[in-house]
């Protein structure tokens with residue numbers, strides 16, 4: 001197959017880990033007889049530096065012409081002084097909105113071989129295998145007004161959590177679809193005892209559930225969910241929630257896996273153009289030092305192969321290579337113990353390629 | 357001293373645990389020569405049942421005439437069918453707003469003797485001793501509009517995160533005051549890379565900090581905070597945040613302590629009339645069965661003695677009694693292991709009174 005992949009490395013370690021994904025995909029293309037065309041665009045802080053804005057129109061254009069999108073990470077202290085409407089994160093938020101990337105999918109699975117790195121007891125991690133489905137283009141992130149007003153003593157600020165029923169139905173449908181191909185359980189997380197938007201969310205969940213007689217639906221308040229995620233994470237199959245709730249809960253859940261450096265994610269649209277990115281950020285403290293863990297980005301590439309291109313075998317090959325390297329005890333610095341000799345980013349990429 | 361304490365048992369196990377607090381306070385009054393006058397009011401579901409509304413005016417009146425307030429818990433499935441504006445939780449939210457209980461204080465400390473019950477490795481819990489200061493009368497809980505509109509395909513819902521600068525300054529000041537009497541570190545949690553209200557919050561934190569040269573101020577994004585709380589909780593001293601963020605993060609943090617059944621909280625006003633309540637809810641599944649753990653309510657009474665009445669010695673006596681009982685291995689069902697014989701609520705109350 002011939003596929004065009006838009007690569008948006010972004011800032012910080014984004015470039016280094018993207019390099020890993022591209023090299024791995026290149027080997028996969030050779031081995032399986034595909035042709036991957038890589039295009040590259042600016043986003044985030046590096047776009048601000050070179051083009052003055054965090055999402056230049058040519059980047060958007062490049063994305064629209066691709067079959068799938070890969071993003072590294074955006075942001076860093078360098079751009080903290082930028083006005084709010086011109087910060088690196090705005091590039092990512094605008095990309096999500098412009099391309100209708102409404103469903104952020106984050107698998108949460110504890111890697112057996114990383115439990116030593118986990119703050120949790122082994123018993124808690126047993127059987128943890130769930131997916132968080134986070135609404136990504138609405139809610140508290142995008143509602144209007146979002147502004148400051150007044151001066152001095154009369155100053156105030158407002159943000160808005162707004163959803164249309166259709167937006168809510170769309171994300172819940174994605175969650176039910178996912179559950180139907182997994183263990184048939186949806187946990188819908190809201191704050192229905194306080195928020196009106198959550199009450200609409202809860203009703204809509206019941207309506208969507210009617211179309212999935214085999215899928216169990218459970219409602220959970222967001223404060224309770226924050227507890228349950230770490231007390232008894234094995235209870236979850238598919239957890240679906242509002243944008244901001246999802247931001248918080250999915251970062252919390254990432255701790256279960258032992259390392260942020262391992263976690264891929266996908267952001268899905270309705271028209272088939274999806275984005276893949278690691279859960280970790282731009283890690284400006286280690287950027288450019290050849291220290292970053294490229295595995296989350298590489299596993300995001302595997303997700304892309306499977307989800308966007310239907311290349312199940314190819315995706316498995318990448319995931320198997322990662323597992324092999326981990327089983328062999330090879331680690332980048334984030335996962336190494338004090339007395340180990342951690343691999344550099346380049347070395348880790350080379351190891352994975354060898355395992356393919 | 358003579359003090360009037362308004363007791364609002366509320367719903368579910370609220371009545372049972374409140375009984376414990378009252379008995380313990382009665383012993384303390386005898387031992388230390390105080391006079392405590394207990395008044396009692398309806399709130400939540402039981403107020404709906406008996407008076408048709410979750411916060412009857414006579415309850416508010418009773419509170420205003422007291423020196424301190426104790427609340428059990430509100431809510432339960434029995435009232436799920438009530439219209440939103442008449443649910444048990446509305447009683448508690450209205451009480452907070454009416455009485456200006458703007459600062460919810462939750463100490464988070466891992467009980468050494470409960471680490472077997474914790475999902476965390478012991479090493480993570482070492483040195484955990486911090487306080488969450490949650491803004492309680494503004495933010496996403498109270499902003500207007502909070503409403504549904506449209507019908508059918510055009511349906512939508514909105515909630516509003518609104519703060520005046522003064523509200524933000526007030527809660528941040530409470531946090532800095534608290535840090536100044538502890539380990540001099542404030543972690544201010546926001547989502548300044550997305551929300552306008554968070555940007556005002558962050559600026560205000562810097563302004564308040566200027567008055568506390570000895571207190572260190574750190575800003576942390578809420579998603580990162582959800583991670584840090586469970587990766588490295590010992591880093592925190594005072595964590596301060598918005599109402600909804602605080603709801604989520606404080607329930608998450610409660611897991612560190614080993615049991616929700618142990619956690620007291622206070623909600624402070626500027627005029628000196630404060631409320632004390634356990635962090636746990638009304639636990640309808642075990643209500644009326646003499647199984648509930650009364651310790652969170654009893655420890656809330658200790659907080660009241662110290663904070664509202666300045667009775668340091670009396671508060672210490674209560675806390676010591678709780679520690680004694682735990683050290684002796686006595687547990688209610690929530691903390692017992694399978695082969696133990698758990699104490700009933702009444703038995704636990706009796707044990708604590710003996711230890712006073």
Ligand SMILES: CC(C)[C@H](C(=O)O)[C@@H](O)C(=O)O
Nearest residue numbers: 075089092093247549550579
């Ligand atoms: C960078 C930031 C705007 C973003 C978000 O909050 O959505 C990030 O935290 C994420 O989760 O993808």
Ligand SMILES: CC(C)[C@H](C(=O)O)[C@@H](O)C(=O)O
Nearest residue numbers: 193194223431445448449603
């Ligand atoms: C009962 C509910 C409205 C309340 C809240 O969300 O504030 C509770 O969860 C709490 O944390 O005190």
